Amino acid sequence: MxxxxxxxxxxxxxxxxxxxxxxxxxxxxxxxxxxxxxxxxxxxxxxxxxxxxxxxxxxxxxxxxxxxxxxxxxxxxxxxxxxxxxxxxxxxxxxxxxxxxxxxxxxxxxxxxxxxxxxxxxxxxxxxxxxxxxxxxxxxxxxxxxxxxxxxxxxxxxxxxxxxxxxxxxxxxxxxxINLEKFENEPIKHEIDELKEELGINKEKKVLVTIGRLAREKNVEELLENMKNLLIKDNNLVLLIVGDGPFRKELEKKAKEISIDENVIFTGMINPKDIHKYYKLGDIFVSASQSETQGLTYLEALASGLPAVCKEDLCLRKVIINSYNGFLYKNSNEYLEAIEIILNDNNLYKRMSHNARKVVEEYxxxxxxxxxxxxxxxxxxxxxxxxxxxxxxxxxxxx
Incomplete structure (x- = not known):
């Protein structure tokens, strides 16, 4: 044709x-x-x-x-x-x-x-x-x-x-x-270590990563508020915000206002060819957006083996399954609980990581x-x- x-x-x-x-x-x-x-x-x-x-x-x-x-x-x-x-x-x-x-x-x-x-x-x-x-x-x-x-x-x-x-x-x-191959492949360890050093991420830190355009409708502000509450219990966390957009300055200002800027990293725009490496920097993929039609970043994160904690949304039906490859949350308390459960149970983490890759195969x-x-x-x-x-x-x- x-x-x-x-x-x-x-x-x-x-x-x-x-x-x-x-x-x-x-x-x-x-x-x-x-x-x-x-x-x-x-x-x-x-x-x-x-x-x-x-x-x-x-x-x-x-x-x-x-x-x-x-x-x-x-x-x-x-x-x-x-x-x-x-x-x-x-x-x-x-x-x-x-x-x-x-x-x-x-x-x-x-x-x-x-x-x-x-x-x-x-x-x-x-x-x-x-x-x-x-x-x-x-x-x-x-x-x-x-x-x-x-x-x-x-x-x-x-x-x-x-x-x-x-x-x-x-x-x-x-x-x-999506092209799953580059997300499924294991990265070269020294490349990830170098990228962490470049971004100022201590190797001992646990990383919550979100990727996408920084605009008001993406609701990244909620992730910042939730990060403030997470840090009260565990200061060994970093929120990595990958991408750029019209709302970036407001988000950077917000992080400073609530005194979490030392635990939040904004990468700005990155080369699309390197996007798979940034998923590999994370331990959990997070999102508070409810404006997605499908959300390709969710699928890319799962293909990378990341458990996901995302705000409940119809577009995530059969994509993120509670207690299987991550959690869908309705409020901040559920978000905090989900992050804590995943990071404090190594066996659960490995199982969710495996299941994340399984779910995304049909996409x-x-x-x-x-x-x-x-x-x-x-x-x-x-x-x-x-x-x-x-x-x-x-x-x-x-x-």
Whole structure:
């Protein structure tokens, strides 16, 4: 198949959407498909790099790092139309979705859309009234998604929320796959020791690690408050906060205000190629976010063998299982108790670490690519395209 993926964000940006698109492209190409990506550039210059088209864009204050464009008659769009993709898989709801609709209408081809972002958790960036913000998101999501052929939800949480918005279209839940290999492999010991020394982490310290963009909706403040209470009982702990974002300065200020800054380390932005090493610095993965659609960092942490202690959320159903590979908590007391239980029982820790790796096996990128491919093929079959292509897709079913 000739498959066009449209997305507002792509490399060099690092986030869950980009990771998903990269993994999907890799798997589809391995299965013999011709894949191109249409995205927005990080500046006011359009360019083409191999099979990735970057359309010039500008920043907009909708949510962090959001970009938009008015360049809807770009020469690259004409080049894509001449290429004649057979299916479009859109990944974002703004500018690149407009491209998807234009190309879909021109070629009369289906759009499959993955709903990655729970915008109701981001409305504080542009609407102060939370209730009004949710109504706006509900209306816009319903209007947009009822115009695509199939919606892919990364988790049951997203599927249920979309249905509550009144989305009546076909919704299929497919977890975003990750490349497990680099997280599963044991690191070179001296590299981890050197990284600990570089960050100022004493080898005797136990490390709670959280990884992700530092924004208000990620609720990292709660981790700081919980850390203050943990240190009352055990000063041999470090909270390692990996990543950067618009809320970092406020979090650093908060750590100082509550006098825990000596036990909290902010790494800032790191090279994505090294991310697996930072998981290996930790003893437990922690998160207080409830704004995730799936949360790839949870899966990466589990693949790294880290027990997880995370705030209860529907997206973590069957991912983090109480007393099996970690704990889900509802309040600070449950969080403190979970951390204490895991760190004070070596046998339990080893068992949870083993179980963490077992749980994440079903989230491989191969499984992800295979399931998404089946959506494309079913859609083409429904449209009657399969009958007019002289059996050209039949080999795909045998893979």
């Amino acid at each position: 000739r498959i066009l993926i449209t997305t507002d964000v792509f490399t060099p940006t690092v986030n869950g959407v980009v990771t998903s698109v990269l993994n999907l492209r890799t798997q589809l190409m391995r299965r013999g498909h011709d894949v191109r990506i249409l995205t927005l550039s990080e500046d006011n210059i359009s360019r083409k790099e191999e099979n990735v088209y970057y359309i010039k864009s500008f920043g907009v204050n909708i949510y962090p790092d959001a970009r938009a464009t008015i360049n809807f008659h770009n020469e690259y769009i004409e080049e894509i139309i001449d290429w004649e993709p057979e299916v479009i898989h859109s990944q974002c709801e703004f500018s690149s979705f407009i491209f998807a609709k234009v190309i879909s209408k021109k070629l009369n081809i289906p759009i499959i859309h993955t709903y990655h972002t729970m915008y109701e958790y981001y409305t504080h960036y542009f609407i102060k009234n939370k209730s009004l913000g949710k109504k706006v998101v509900s209306f816009l999501s319903r209007k947009l998604l009822n115009n695509v052929t199939t919606v892919i939800a990364p988790t049951q949480k997203v599927e249920e929320i979309l249905k509550s918005y009144g989305v009546e279209n076909n919704i299929v839940t497919i977890p975003t796959g 491989s990128e191969k499984s992800f690519g295979r399931q998404v491919e089946s959506i494309y093929l079913n859609q083409l079959l429904e449209n009657g395209a399969f009958l007019t292509q002289q059996g050209r897709y039949s080999s795909t079913f045998s893979n």
